[in-house]
Every structure is written in C-alpha cells, then in structure tokens.
Amino acid sequence: MLELTMKGYRTLGVVLKPEVVIEVEPVEQPDTCLCCGASRLHSKGRYERQVRHLDLCGRPTHLRIRCRRFACCACRRSFVQPLPGIRPGRHSSEPLREYVYQQHHDGICAATLAHRRELGQATIGRIYAQFTERKAKERLSLDCPTVLGIDEHSLHRRQRFATTFCDLKNRRVFDITPGKSDADLQWFLRGLRGRERVRVVCIDLSSSYRALIQRWFPRAMIVADRFHVVRVVMRHLLGIARLVYPQLAWKLSWLNLLRTRGNRLTPEQRHRLQEVFRQQPALAPIYELKERLCALLCLRQHRTHVALHPQQRHHRRLPS
Secondary structure (H helix, E strand, O other), X not given: OOOOOOOOEEEEEEEOOOOEEEEEEEOOXXXXXXXXXXXXXXXXXXXXXXXXXXXXOOEEEEEEEXXXXXXXXXXXXXXXXXXXXXXXXXXXXXXXXXXXXXXXXXXXXXXXXXXXXXXXXXHXXXXXXXXXXXXXXXXXXXXXXXXXXXXXXXXXOOOOEEEEEEEOOOOEEEEEEEOOOHHHHHHHHHOOOOHHHOOEEEEOOOOOOHHHHHHHOOOOEEEEOHHHHHHHHHHHHHHHHHHHOHHHHHOHHHHHHHHOOHHHOOHHHHHHHHHHHHHOOOHHHHHHHHHHHHHHHOOOOOOOOOOOOHHHOOOXXXXX
C-alpha cells in the first residue's frame, strides 16, 4: 500500500468498505516554527484531515491523514503541520490534481472528467488553470537550449503564422510564439534567457530567419534542416527525370514509385519499379543517385577521419 500513498507518509491501515480509505501519518515532524524559526514547539493536539487521492482499482480513494497542530513557545503563534503533496486549503492530493490536468490536457472534456472523478466542472477548470499557470512559470525560469530548432507554421485565418522553438537535443518543443517576422519575434527573443549560450540553430533553407539568428544568437552556427534538404534533392532529381522522359508528368503512378524510398517499397511496388526501368532505362541511374543522396543526408551521426602527417598529429585534434 505504500505505493498508493505519497512520499513522506507511512501507512497505518486500510478500510475497503464502503470506499477505500487509507489511514496515514507524516513521517517527519516540524522541528522549527514556520513563523519565527524558533526550535521550541508545543503540540496543541491531533486532528484528522481527509483528501481525495488516485483511484484504487477503479474505486474512489481517500487519504485520512493523522497530523498535529503546533504552537511556538517564542512567538506564541500556532500553525498547522505542513503535509507533503497536499497544498493548504485543498481537498485533493497533488497526484490526483496532476492526473486530472493531464487527462483534460489530452482532450477529455470537463463534463466527462467531472462524471468520472465525481467532481464539479468548475473544479476541473480551476485545476487546469492552476497547473497551466504553474507550468508557464516553470517555462519562464528555463534557459534557452543550446541546440535550437526554429520553424514557422500556419494556424488559422486570424493568426496566419506562428514560430515554434524546439529543443533538438532533448527532442521536445521549447516554446511557441505568434508571428514569424523580426518585428513579431523581437519581444520574445529579447526576454529569452541564455541566448548567448546557443551553439547551433537549425532552420529550413529559406533566408527569412538568417538575419534574425545572426542578430539574436551571435555565437550560434546556422545548420540546414535535413528534411528540407532531402526535399530539395528529391525535387531537383525528379525535375531531371521529367527532362529525360517528358511523359513522366502524366504518369502519376511512375512518379509515386520514383518518390518512394527503396526501403519503403512493397514487393509489388519493387516489381513495378523494375518494369519502369525496363521501359525507360535512363530513369534507373537517377533513382539510384536519389537513394544514395537521401541515405547520406539521413545519417544522424557521421564521423570523418582525416589522415594527417605524423608531425601534425600533436598540433591538431581530430573532430569527433
């Protein structure tokens, strides 16, 4: 049952009927006053506090906490013993509130959540707003990642574009801000912490972000995104294939076969592709070159070994 409670509590007993009630008490007791910091405390007695917790096998579960109220002998003030994982004035534990927030964030509507958890829709809304504000404050305290990815995307008619900043090292979205021009993004970039520590910025092949990166990330190296590079290579080679065989523009099935990577072709598609090469042998070397270039561009890690003169090996370190 220890896994059902939270860190900082010991389990005293479990009541299973009519609902699951887990009786616990805090492991640690306060040794100093929360008001003045004095060490002389006096117990003013025990009391019980009951809060909602995560369900046990689909059954509603409550934590019945046996805690104390203390009085300080120095400042004569009394205070309630702090409880780990339960905020003052809350009737539910933080694991339950975080679970409700995550379920609502994943798309489950407030009415369904309220029915499942036997809570009010207003309570669901308050929990979601509280956790959203908390996570926004945590985001403001984060530094800009050292390997940054920047790309724009369209949203809707009233807000045409937004810019996404990604932490490519940890493979997650760092932040999203409306707009894509320098005038739209300067207020966001000016308040971004750790801009001087950014080492790599990955963008597409357009020149819209180059001046912006050189201004706000002066120490960063600009790297082209592999996805856009592969797309440019594919478009260029398919253009050469249309010049070699002009009727290719009307044969969409052949174009789809030439666009598809070789490792994604089904046995039937491979047989059809060989038939295309038999009818038009000039398309075979173009497809082979496309496969070799795409395989090279899709390498995630590539180490280059350079052969140096023996006298130069002590003066230059090889890149890893």
